Amino acid sequence: MTWALVASAPSMSCTSAATEVSSAPVNCICQVAPAAGFHQVAGAVAAAGTVEITTATSAARATNTVREVCRMPRHRPAVDWPDLTVRRNAPPGRGTDAAVAWSVCVRDAGGEVVYAHRPELVLSTASVGKLLLLLEVARSLPLDLPADRRDVAPVADSGLWRFLGTDVLPVGDLAVLVASVSDNLATNVLLHRVGLDRVAALAASLGLTATALHDIVRDVRTADHAPRLSSGTAAELSLLLHRLPSIEGGPRVLDWMRTSADLSMVASAFDLDPLSHNGVTLRNKTGTDDGVRADVGVVTGPSTTVSYAVLANWPPESATVGEVLATMRALGDAIRVTVGK
Template sequence: MALFVAPATADPRKTDLKQLTDIVQPLVDDAAAHGVRVSVGLTDLSRPNGQSTILGSLASYNPASVIKLSLLATLMRQVDRGLISLDAPATVSPYMVVGGSGTIQDEQMPFNTTVRELARRMVVVSDNTATNVLLYYVGIPTVQKLLDDLGLKTMKFNRQMFPGDLISAPTNVLDAADTLALLKAIHSGRLLSHKSTDQIVDWMLHQEVDTKFGAVLDGKPIAHKTGETGNVTHDVGYFLVPEHETAVVVLTEVTTTTSFDEAQRIGNPIVQNIGLAVYNHLDKLDHR
């Protein structure tokens, strides 16, 4: 069954972002009062030209692994153009392996695989090594060309994951508005083929990181990508409630600590609560 959802022409039970704003804004304000900067982006994907809104901070963030979505969209556009095959062989050599999240670092080296498997692991287990190998295949300038084509001004994929000390490129960066615009473009059917959109959503549906949306929405129809590093913790994606499909972006930065563990302890429940509040509202609309 195809996962791509064409926007409906009419919906008497349409998603009202004003209602969602009234629900989410107090959560954003409460987080800010406790030293957590939060940005929430919402777009109604169920209708043509559905409404969008950004709540909270408009400033940029360290994107952590959320930036991988820009590489994923670029890869699939190259696939659609016949420039890259998902079934092409790929070899990961020992010198390519980096730390952090992922499972390729546990494989016997050299590791022979495919572009498809690298992309799957980049999303499903947020594999940093897979990301860097794909970035080599696709190229940073190609990713930037996609971001430029979409008119994104803040989002930049400037450097590989877990960069070495000799890499002097600027850090990666994004904001809620650009992240929401990228999600909308992927879903729209205009940037990618429906087949490529379905593949991206399928990988995101099977994401295994369960510390944010996944902790409270396990088993629900959400397709998402997390990111966490330093004092930031994020989750973004699609809440696929029938007839109320919504793109959701939640970015947070804990300003009261420099400890990763403490930032996750503080920030993850905020991401969870916002995600749960949004989903519960959409689900109630679906059952009216």
């Protein structure tokens, strides 16, 4: 069914319409009060087709008109997608979130978009760009090839290899370290093997125009370096995750991603043990930096499979990590309902 929404308000979203009615097609125009929800409107509609809903606050407050079309396939479960213009856990008087930039895209098992918020917005994605490296490694390097960490400069932050006693590990083990704990040293050693140019060529061959891994991981990033490790859009990343099973090397990357231990963002809603994922089948990769949180993945539940990308950037002084994570979990809750968990 298609809903054509006409809203007289500065900001409206029709992506959370949760009720579907079905019968012979009919057109109707419904005037609803600002507090009325889609459930009240749908309950008054006796047949489906194109429903035009005009929502007015008042003549004094109505400042513009937004027209949007949302497709609601039959039998899709009712899902309460969060309003990304409202801050969760915000201090009193700071309930509107204009500081956090979100790019979100969720796709069903067929690749169709079921929810999106500014999906084409290019944002910093921190370690999410390592997925492109893993895909190139899966396609081009022997997994038993020895790799030596002494070939690159030491690097701190995320990872386990720098705490281990061995200097040499096979490429396949390094890929697992990158997928599971976003190991920075393993990342740089793999990049030393394949090169950024090959990763960029792979991205271009996949039709990615805004999603890229720009640099190695660095403890200090200066004006002489790329300004960020990676960037991307939710639209491209969710589509890449959806396509991975059919891309050369993609199934192996998905196997590596099943070891991810970071369930702090969208995946927190699935209530999985981060060291033993018993429940829904989850393959995800996260990215973390100052003012950056990103979580992309594929999750399979009893009902269906969903691929998702949720990206958030914000000036660190304008919002807290807790607020952003609360919203990411709310998006995860909606995904959990979608997959039937």
